[in-house]
Amino acid sequence: MGSIDERIQEEELRALLPRLRRFALSLVREPSAADELVRTSLELALSSRRLRKATAPLRSWLFAVLYRRFLEVRRRGTRWRQLLARLRPDAETEQPLAERWIGASALAFARLSVENRAILLMVTVEGFSYQETARVLAIPVASVLPRVLHARQVYRQLSEGMQGVAPLRRVK
Amino acid sequence: MSAAPASDEELHAFLDGQLDASRSAEVRRYLDGSPTAAARLTAWRRDAEGLRAALAGIETWPPNPSLDPAVIRRRLRRRAWRRAARALALVMALGLAGVVGWSSRAAYVGPAIKPMEDALDAYRVFARARTHAVEISLPRMSLPSWLAASLGHPVALPDLRAHGFRLLGARLLATSEGAAAMVLYEADNGRRLSFYLRPARHFIPGTQGWREKEGLRVRYWYRGGFGFALVGSADDAHTVATLRAFPSAL
Numbered sequence: 001m002g003s004i005d006e007r008i009q010e011e012e013l014r015a016l017l018p019r020l021r022r023f024a025l026s027l028v029r030e031p032s033a034a035d036e037l038v039r040t041s042l043e044l045a046l047s048s049r050r051l052r053k054a055t056a057p058l059r060s061w062l063f064a065v066l067y068r069r070f071l072e073v074r075r076r077g078t079r080w081r082q083l084l085a086r087l088r089p090d091a092e093t094e095q096p097l098a099e100r101w102i103g104a105s106a107l108a109f110a111r112l113s114v115e116n117r118a119i120l121l122m123v124t125v126e127g128f129s130y131q132e133t134a135r136v137l138a139i140p141v142a143s144v145l146p147r148v149l150h151a152r153q154v155y156r157q158l159s160e161g162m163q164g165v166a167p168l169r170r171v172k
Numbered sequence: 173m174s175a176a177p178a179s180d181e182e183l184h185a186f187l188d189g190q191l192d193a194s195r196s197a198e199v200r201r202y203l204d205g206s207p208t209a210a211a212r213l214t215a216w217r218r219d220a221e222g223l224r225a226a227l228a229g230i231e232t233w234p235p236n237p238s239l240d241p242a243v244i245r246r247r248l249r250r251r252a253w254r255r256a257a258r259a260l261a262l263v264m265a266l267g268l269a270g271v272v273g274w275s276s277r278a279a280y281v282g283p284a285i286k287p288m289e290d291a292l293d294a295y296r297v298f299a300r301a302r303t304h305a306v307e308i309s310l311p312r313m314s315l316p317s318w319l320a321a322s323l324g325h326p327v328a329l330p331d332l333r334a335h336g337f338r339l340l341g342a343r344l345l346a347t348s349e350g351a352a353a354m355v356l357y358e359a360d361n362g363r364r365l366s367f368y369l370r371p372a373r374h375f376i377p378g379t380q381g382w383r384e385k386e387g388l389r390v391r392y393w394y395r396g397g398f399g400f401a402l403v404g405s406a407d408d409a410h411t412v413a414t415l416r417a418f419p420s421a422l
Binding site: 014109156 | 180181184185188190216219220222223224225226227229230231233236238239240241242244245248
């Protein structure tokens with residue numbers, strides 16, 4: 001049942017799973033929503049014929065699929081949230097902070113805009129090249145570096161602003 | 173020897189290892205010669221390490237079995253099978269419902285009829301035969317009156333003498349819509365050309381055109397409930413020129 005190639009593919013995907021989950025979490029900032037994003041992205045990836053072709057590295061292609069899916073969900077969700085906001089003006093508009101990430105640095109990161117979070121996660125945390133980053137975010141390569149610099153400056157400001165703020169919870 | 177100062181952007185690119193080797197070496201030299209720039213870089217590096225540490229620990233996250241690629245693939249396949257089964261059931265239901273309505277037209281199956289295909293067939297079968305290409309030949313009978321009598325209606329035969337083709341004779345043929353006739357002509361070089369006519373109710377009057385198939389060329393037109401065609405060798409320039417002259421020459 002299933003070919004050797006499929007088994008190998010599944011192993012490769014399995015190896016990338018933790019980083020995909022981290023990327024998803026950096027985007028949606030809530031663990032179950034992040035896993036749902038990863039699941040639907042994997043469905044898209046496994047249904048795609050492009051998975052069989054070994055052109056671009058699997059990692060950047062998967063991240064690109066996930067990011068595209070995230071944008072799509074967010075686009076559709078915006079209208080719904082706007083409707084909710086009109087019905088209940090006091091409704092929560094900010095996403096709950098991730099339980100998995102605590103401390104000043106994580107808080108500062110969570111406060112960044114989603115574009116800044118995405119680019120910092122890829123370049124600083126994952127160590128993607130600027131080329132790969134451009135491919136995932138579907139932006140010109142030349143715009144990666146200015147965006148990285150800007151994101152890091154905002155992150156620095158937020159981190160400094162959070163100095164002296166006690167952590168929300170003790171790590172168990 | 174101090175290198176050119178590096179911009180902020182270049183420092184970050186250097187930090188990310190995204191500078192090419194030569195510029196990277198230059199930046200390193202610049203940093204060696206500028207403590208303030210080196211301090212700035214160290215600060216950025218510390219921020220980066222802090223962020224990496226804050227977002228680390230992914231291996232310790234509780235695994236989620238519904239994310240396993242093999243599980244997802246199996247689920248996708250099951251979904252696809254169910255979808256295909258539903259579609260098949262629908263097709264069969266429609267098919268079963270349609271059989272009663274279709275059985276009376278079951279005799280008419282097959283590809284759509286191409287215009288004057290039978291003209292091509294008639295030429296292929298009869299036209300090049302040395303004997304019995306035609307069943308009625310001149311000068312025994314007046315061909316037009318024979319044709320009119322056989323087909324039940326008058327026929328205007330093309331005069332191909334100006335094109336160098338002389339009349340040989342005719343053959344009566346059968347079609348599902350009634351009698352058809354193939355009139356054969358021959359040029360001095362032995363090339364033969366046929367004029368084919370038959371009742372044709374399926375084509376709108378005014379339809380016309382030409383086709384080539386297996387070395388034969390047919391020029392056809394439909395008028396007054398009849399189809400007409402001239403058939404000859406596609407590789408004979410004289411034949412092709414003659415064909416082109418019709419039906420305007422009629």
